Amino acid sequence: MTSRTLPRRTLLQGALVAAVTVFNPLQRSWAASPSPESISLPPLDGALLVDPATRSAAAEDYGHIVHQQPWAVLVPGSVEDIVKMVRFARTHGLKVAGARGIGESHSTQGQAQVEAGVVIDMSALSTIHEINETSAWVDAGVRWHELLQATVPLGKSPPTLTDFIELSIGGTLSVGGIGGQAFRSGLQVDNVLELDVVTGRGELVRCSPFRERRLFDAIRAGLGQFGIIVRARVRLVAVPPRVRYYTARYTDIAVFVADQTRLIDEGRFDYVEGSVSPSGNGTWTFQLEVAKYYAPGSEPDDSRLLSGLSYLPGTVQAVDESYFDFANRLAPVVELLKQIGIWDYPHPWLNLFVPECDAVRFVQSVLSRTTEADMGQGPILLYPFHPGRLTAPFSRVPPGRHAFLFSLLRTAVPPTPEQSASLVAKNRAIYEELVALGGKRYPIDSVPMSRADWREHFGPVWDTFVYDKARFDPDNVLAPGQHIFS
Ligand SMILES: Cc1cc2nc3c(=O)[nH]c(=O)nc-3n(C[C@H](O)[C@H](O)[C@H](O)COP(=O)(O)OP(=O)(O)OC[C@H]3O[C@@H](n4cnc5c(N)ncnc54)[C@H](O)[C@@H]3O)c2cc1C
Structure with missing residues (x-):
C-alpha cells in the first residue's frame, strides 16, 4: 500500500x-x-x-x-x-x-x-471462479499474485508471468504482459483462452478464438480502447515446485546478447532475462538472468546448462527457491522501496522493443548517453524473445526471428516535475531514434504520443484498429488516457 x-x-x-x-x-x-x-x-x-x-x-x-x-x-x-x-x-x-x-x-x-x-x-471484482486442469476463469481485477497463490499448490501456473505480479489480469491483458518465459510462450495475451468484455457499446460479450473472434483480437493488447475486460480464462500449465535461478556477468554487450539469443533458441532454460548496471567507471556490465524449473530429486545439471556460455569466469551465482518465491521475487525489493518512499517517486519509464539487427548498436548508443542520474537507481532490462510467438494483432513488436525488450525503468531523483519532464523529453528523443530503426514502444511507459505516432505504431493494423474502435466503441467512450482517439 x-x-x-x-x-x-x-x-x-x-x-x-x-x-x-x-x-x-x-x-x-x-x-x-x-x-x-x-x-x-x-x-x-x-x-x-x-x-x-x-x-x-x-x-x-x-x-x-x-x-x-x-x-x-x-x-x-x-x-x-x-x-x-x-x-x-x-x-x-x-x-x-x-x-x-x-x-x-x-x-x-x-x-x-x-x-x-x-x-x-x-x-x-476479484473472484477466482474456477481452476481446472488447463485454465482458470477469473475476474479481471484479480492480481496475478492472487491467481498464483491458488494455482501453485495445484502444480499449475500461467505460462508467462510479468516480473512483478501485483498487476491486474485485466490491466496486463490490455497491454500484453511480457516476462522471461515469453520467448517460449509468447505474452500473457497469447495465453488467454476466452474473455468476457463490456464493449464501448455497453454490451456484455463473451469472445474467444472460436466466438466473436474480431472482438477477441481487438481486446488483447487493445489498450482498453474497445471494451472493459471483466473476466478472463487464463491458460495454465503444469510447473514443477522448485526453481534454480542463475545469474552471471558480462562486460561485452555483443557477447552477452549472443549468449541470450542462443539460450532462447536452444530452450535450455525456462526463463531468460537480463539487466544492465553501471560499473562505476563510466562503463556498463550486463547480467544474464536465467532459471530452470525442477522437481526435487531431478536437480538441474549446472555444468550442462551453462556449458559454452561466455560469461566472466567466477561470476555465476545460483539460488534454489520455490516456484512461488521465484515468481514473487520482486516482493522484498518493492517492500523496501515502499518503506523508504522511493515507490512514490515519479517513474518516467521507457520500455522499447528493439529489432535484432540494430540491438547492440542502439543499446550501446543509448547507454553512452545515459547517466546514473538519468536512472535514479532504477533498473535497466535487456532480453530477447521470439516475435513469431506473438498472436495478438495489436501487440506491436519488430518483425524478425528475435527482438529485444530494452527498458529504462527510471526513477526521477529529485522527485520534481522538472526532473520528470526532462526524463520524459529524453524518452521521446530515444523513442524517435528507435522508430527510425523500425522499433516499437511497449505502451505502458512515459512517451507523449500524437495521433500520427499511433498510426506509425500500429502500422499495417492501424486501419483495423480504427475500424474496430468504430465498431466496438462508436462513441469513443473508453480509455481516453491513452490519447489515441482524443
Ligand atoms: C513495478 C512494475 C513492474 C512491471 N513489470 C512488468 C513486466 O514485467 N511485464 C509487463 O508486461 N509489464 C510490467 N509492468 C507494466 C504493467 O503491465 C502495466 O502497467 C499494465 O498496465 C498493468 O498494470 P495495471 O494492472 O495496474 O493496469 P492499469 O495501469 O490500471 O491499466 C492499464 C491500461 O489498461 C486499461 N485497463 C485496466 N484494466 C482494464 C480492464 N479490466 N479492461 C480493459 N482495460 C483495462 C486501463 O484503462 C489502461 O489503459 C510493470 C509495472 C510496474 C509498475
Missing part, C-alpha cells in the same frame, strides 16, 4: 457518505438528490464515489507524472454495474476507463486515468 493509495476500507466508507444517485448533464455534476434537470443513475449493486479524496487518488498512477481527475469512481458490485455505467456514459457523453485499483494503476503516463469522466475500480 503506498501513501497515495486509498485503503479499501476508506473507499467503502466513502461509498456510505458519498454515493450519488443523479447526474446533472448541464452542470456535468453528480448529486445525492434529484433536481429538475438531473438524470437518475440506474440502481447499482456497488457505488459511485465522488468524494475529493477518492477522485484525487484516481488521478494517480505509478508514474506520478500525469494527474487527470475523474468526476467519479465506480466501485462495481457486479458486472452488470459496468454495463450500466458504460451505457450511461455513452448516452451522456462521459468517458470511462478501467483501472487496476484506485491509485494503484501501474501505468506511468496516465493511461488508466480519465479527465472529467468515470474510472472503474476493477479491484472490486
Whole structure:
C-alpha cells in the first residue's frame, strides 16, 4: 500500500457518505438528490464515489507524472454495474476507463486515468471462479499474485508471468504482459483462452478464438480502447515446485546478447532475462538472468546448462527457491522501496522493443548517453524473445526471428516535475531514434504520443484498429488516457 493509495476500507466508507444517485448533464455534476434537470443513475449493486479524496487518488498512477481527475469512481458490485455505467456514459457523453485499483494503476503516463469522466475500480471484482486442469476463469481485477497463490499448490501456473505480479489480469491483458518465459510462450495475451468484455457499446460479450473472434483480437493488447475486460480464462500449465535461478556477468554487450539469443533458441532454460548496471567507471556490465524449473530429486545439471556460455569466469551465482518465491521475487525489493518512499517517486519509464539487427548498436548508443542520474537507481532490462510467438494483432513488436525488450525503468531523483519532464523529453528523443530503426514502444511507459505516432505504431493494423474502435466503441467512450482517439 503506498501513501497515495486509498485503503479499501476508506473507499467503502466513502461509498456510505458519498454515493450519488443523479447526474446533472448541464452542470456535468453528480448529486445525492434529484433536481429538475438531473438524470437518475440506474440502481447499482456497488457505488459511485465522488468524494475529493477518492477522485484525487484516481488521478494517480505509478508514474506520478500525469494527474487527470475523474468526476467519479465506480466501485462495481457486479458486472452488470459496468454495463450500466458504460451505457450511461455513452448516452451522456462521459468517458470511462478501467483501472487496476484506485491509485494503484501501474501505468506511468496516465493511461488508466480519465479527465472529467468515470474510472472503474476493477479491484472490486476479484473472484477466482474456477481452476481446472488447463485454465482458470477469473475476474479481471484479480492480481496475478492472487491467481498464483491458488494455482501453485495445484502444480499449475500461467505460462508467462510479468516480473512483478501485483498487476491486474485485466490491466496486463490490455497491454500484453511480457516476462522471461515469453520467448517460449509468447505474452500473457497469447495465453488467454476466452474473455468476457463490456464493449464501448455497453454490451456484455463473451469472445474467444472460436466466438466473436474480431472482438477477441481487438481486446488483447487493445489498450482498453474497445471494451472493459471483466473476466478472463487464463491458460495454465503444469510447473514443477522448485526453481534454480542463475545469474552471471558480462562486460561485452555483443557477447552477452549472443549468449541470450542462443539460450532462447536452444530452450535450455525456462526463463531468460537480463539487466544492465553501471560499473562505476563510466562503463556498463550486463547480467544474464536465467532459471530452470525442477522437481526435487531431478536437480538441474549446472555444468550442462551453462556449458559454452561466455560469461566472466567466477561470476555465476545460483539460488534454489520455490516456484512461488521465484515468481514473487520482486516482493522484498518493492517492500523496501515502499518503506523508504522511493515507490512514490515519479517513474518516467521507457520500455522499447528493439529489432535484432540494430540491438547492440542502439543499446550501446543509448547507454553512452545515459547517466546514473538519468536512472535514479532504477533498473535497466535487456532480453530477447521470439516475435513469431506473438498472436495478438495489436501487440506491436519488430518483425524478425528475435527482438529485444530494452527498458529504462527510471526513477526521477529529485522527485520534481522538472526532473520528470526532462526524463520524459529524453524518452521521446530515444523513442524517435528507435522508430527510425523500425522499433516499437511497449505502451505502458512515459512517451507523449500524437495521433500520427499511433498510426506509425500500429502500422499495417492501424486501419483495423480504427475500424474496430468504430465498431466496438462508436462513441469513443473508453480509455481516453491513452490519447489515441482524443
Ligand atoms: C513495478 C512494475 C513492474 C512491471 N513489470 C512488468 C513486466 O514485467 N511485464 C509487463 O508486461 N509489464 C510490467 N509492468 C507494466 C504493467 O503491465 C502495466 O502497467 C499494465 O498496465 C498493468 O498494470 P495495471 O494492472 O495496474 O493496469 P492499469 O495501469 O490500471 O491499466 C492499464 C491500461 O489498461 C486499461 N485497463 C485496466 N484494466 C482494464 C480492464 N479490466 N479492461 C480493459 N482495460 C483495462 C486501463 O484503462 C489502461 O489503459 C510493470 C509495472 C510496474 C509498475
